[in-house]
Amino acid sequence: MPTETERPAFPAPRVDPLDPPPIYTRWRSDQPVLRAELRTGEHAWLATRFEDVRTVLQDQRFSADATLPGFPLLRPGLQRSGRSTFIRMDPPEHTRQRRMLTREFMIKRVEQLRPDIERIVERFLDEMDGATPPVDLVPTLALPVPSLVICLLLGVPYEDHDFFQRCSREMVDLSRPGDAVMAARDRLRDYLAELVAAKRHSPGDDLISRLVTVREADGELDREQIISIALLLLVAGHETTANMIALGTLTLLRHPEQLAALRGDPALAPAAVEELLRYLSVVHQGVPRLALEDVTLGDVTVRAGEGVLAVLPSANRDPAVFPEPDRLDLHRDAHQHVAFGYGAHQCLGQPLARVELQAVFTRLFERFPTLRLAGTGTDLRYRDDMVVYGVHRLDVTW
Numbered sequence: 001m002p003t004e005t006e007r008p009a010f011p012a013p014r015v016d017p018l019d020p021p022p023i024y025t026r027w028r029s030d031q032p033v034l035r036a037e038l039r040t041g042e043h044a045w046l047a048t049r050f051e052d053v054r055t056v057l058q059d060q061r062f063s064a065d066a067t068l069p070g071f072p073l074l075r076p077g078l079q080r081s082g083r084s085t086f087i088r089m090d091p092p093e094h095t096r097q098r099r100m101l102t103r104e105f106m107i108k109r110v111e112q113l114r115p116d117i118e119r120i121v122e123r124f125l126d127e128m129d130g131a132t133p134p135v136d137l138v139p140t141l142a143l144p145v146p147s148l149v150i151c152l153l154l155g156v157p158y159e160d161h162d163f164f165q166r167c168s169r170e171m172v173d174l175s176r177p178g179d180a181v182m183a184a185r186d187r188l189r190d191y192l193a194e195l196v197a198a199k200r201h202s203p204g205d206d207l208i209s210r211l212v213t214v215r216e217a218d219g220e221l222d223r224e225q226i227i228s229i230a231l232l233l234l235v236a237g238h239e240t241t242a243n244m245i246a247l248g249t250l251t252l253l254r255h256p257e258q259l260a261a262l263r264g265d266p267a268l269a270p271a272a273v274e275e276l277l278r279y280l281s282v283v284h285q286g287v288p289r290l291a292l293e294d295v296t297l298g299d300v301t302v303r304a305g306e307g308v309l310a311v312l313p314s315a316n317r318d319p320a321v322f323p324e325p326d327r328l329d330l331h332r333d334a335h336q337h338v339a340f341g342y343g344a345h346q347c348l349g350q351p352l353a354r355v356e357l358q359a360v361f362t363r364l365f366e367r368f369p370t371l372r373l374a375g376t377g378t379d380l381r382y383r384d385d386m387v388v389y390g391v392h393r394l395d396v397t398w
């Protein structure tokens with residue numbers, strides 16, 4: 001049995017804000033599967049190597065059902081809610097609900113949205129152009145682009161963005177007490193419940209309306225399930241992509257030679273986005289699972305009932321898969337990365353996120369060729385305490 005001294009605290013501290021905690025390098029080579037103490041005081045295994053992370057996320061002996069006793073929670077004070085969304089469910093219910101949405105997020109379908117997404121990017125870049133620098137890039141571009149895109153897709157009125165952007169932010173803030181997080185979730189649920197009811201009477205050409213008019217009408221989903229799905233998509237659609245935009249911009253500004261390569265060759269944008277996803281791994285807190293039976297992982301046996309966290313930033317810097325993993329190289333083939341997870345729960349919204357990120361990183365630097373940080377960058381506040389990593393604000397000038 002490992003001793004207490006062998007149970008480090010997780011998450012570990014970063015040193016360079018754009019790199020994962022340096023201790024991950026040692027864990028990957030010396031103790032790739034290790035027991036750690038979480039914020040809740042509970043213990044869980046950490047999987048730090050690329051292959052082990054993929055095993056945890058793909059092997060059905062690891063459950064994603066957060067209502068099971070022993071499931072590792074990322075923050076203290078959260079009750080295990082019976083009203084789960086499918087991101088925290090196992091087959092067959094997970095498969096059934098996810099399948100109802102896959103058409104909406106198919107690459108072909110999302111490609112049809114590309115012109116609309118590009119227009120949305122242009123609209124917020126126009127507004128930025130009309131403002132007097134310096135501006136904070138987070139509320140000017142990084143948050144509104146994914147917010148408006150997901151609103152159009154779901155059929156959520158963008159006028160209410162102050163309200164739901166605030167609720168989403170509070171829901172992913174690990175420094176807030178559990179009851180404040182649940183209160184934010186309840187406010188957003190109530191809002192979406194009203195919206196679902198309204199769409200029952202006057203449906204539009206949007207995802208929530210289709211769930212109501214087709215799936216609810218057929219008895220495949222009930223009202224609560226539709227609200228849960230809308231909540232998951234709204235929050236997931238905001239927080240992740242917004243932080244990739246702000247942190248990705250900062251990263252490119254800090255790597256001028258890489259930025260110059262992207263500027264000189266817009267065809268590099270898809271590869272550049274994959275590399276930024278790998279390098280930054282904004283879902284940084286560990287993706288939780290619970291062992292349903294004893295499973296051998298690397299050199300250890302994870303017992304049934306024990307929790308495991310798949311540490312994505314560590315897997316994405318594994319030198320066994322990505323040579324010189326700590327070097328940002330927009331020309332590398334990074335497509336294998338696990339920034340979107342892996343296995344049955346791999347990100348449903350990834351085609352959408354890719355199109356948004358490609359459009360932003362191409363056009364932002366074309367339209368603002370002299371874009372730079374407004375200050376020295378030493379006073380930036382990073383989102384260490386949030387489920388999704390990033391910067392709280394990013395003041396830029398041009």
Ligand code: HEM
Nearest residue numbers: 086087236237240241244283339340341345347348349353
């Ligand atoms: C750069 C942006 C994004 C990143 C890095 C990201 C990352 C992830 C990760 C790591 C997972 C797996 C979680 C797990 O296995 O427990 C996930 C799942 C998911 N993501 Fe994303 N995501 C992004 C954008 C989006 C967008 C734009 C949407 C929605 C429109 C979305 C919707 C979802 C959904 C619904 C799931 C759950 C899938 C399932 O359980 O089957 N994501 N995402």
